[in-house]
Amino acid sequence: MKFLCVPCDEVMTFAERQIPGDGTLAAVFRCPSCEREMAMLTNPYETQLVSGLGIKIGGRAVPEQPMEILRTSLDGARPDAFVEADAPPAAATLAGDVPIAGRLTWSVDSLERLERVPSFVRGMVKRIYADWAREQGIGEMTPEVMSRARTELGLEGM
């Protein structure tokens, strides 16, 4: 699937993804020449179909996670199926702490939000958010950073 700006005869590039939370998806593409934008809107089963392929419209900001399809799509999952090799830190960064380069700390609020993620996917979600934050040069995870990551990465249901 590619989008061609017919007047410019240019392939449009991915610009933005939005997930309103009702199972639909909006992906915006922009013409690099005239900057005209168009949005691709998918209905819930089209969104599910794409998600079932394990692909992200617009490309991936972080690599596909192990068992991503199973962990995000299985209904009736066993909550204690996984032990995460990379468990959340026991304590959040205290105010005034300086983040170590390449390391990521989690605020208390962000850990609380993470706790609300079903345990079957929690470890994977944590890793996705952490990879994204490091890629963005972010040293501390906050609920706002999680919201941005969720939108930009297209993490429906996370």
Add this chain to the structure above:
Amino acid sequence: MRQIRTYNEVGPGGPTIPEQVAAQGDRLAARLKDIRWVVGIASGKGGVGKSALTANLAAALASDGLRVGALDADLNGPSLGRMLGVVGARMVSGEHGIEPPTAATGVRVISMELFQEGDDAPLRWHGPESDGWVWRNVLETGTLRELISDVVWGELDVLLVDVAPGTDRIGRLLDLVPDPAALLLVTTPSGMARRVVARSVRLVREARVRKVGLVENMTSWECPDCGAQTELYEPAGPDLSGQDGIEQWGAVPFDPRLARSTDEGTPFVLSHPEAPAALAIRGLAAHLLGKLEAE
């Protein structure tokens, strides 16, 4: 009419779907590289004893010193986890994948039973309540891919794949693992089973699977009092190991203790090593190994 350039003419760009699919293929290939032989255990027909055979074959091969993995590819009716005694095990999830639980036999096992809550959980997915027919098969194929590529199998001599009933499921396995080292087709002597399995024989022949062996299961029953052998089925239907068919690699007699032992999570080949069915499975394991080593 104006000329609009085609997909292939416009060059790179767009949503990178082919690149992402290629990356999935690369992950699958990388994982399979550490596995010497992938062997499918299939039929086309349900209820012929594929899973019990897979569990016992895995235990027999492992007890011979091979590094064995067992993948339950029957997503809707999983049973290998229970048969190999790993139900309830927790899996370590890391950056490189999921560590499969190791059964007492040393077999590394992955089954949907490990991911679902409760013994009676049907396979269901989050998603729109209607139009499931549009996306359900895609999710199942994607999940099966993950069960191979996202599991840290480590270096294995053999990965046995218990294929779900249905000829199409054999095709699904071949889509993911196009060149398995061997495929066992399991049947019973009944005409109905043989007719269904004949379709699988044709499919694997057309797919040019390198080594295909027929296993006839539940061939006979031995009276525990007098030792007399009785055929459970009057052999009927096509002769699958005939001139146009495939070589028969094994025949396993019926033994009610096999189902009982395997259901309890103890492979029959270990709990009743001298029973005729156990000896037949061990013979099949040796035959399979001989075929695999004869590259």
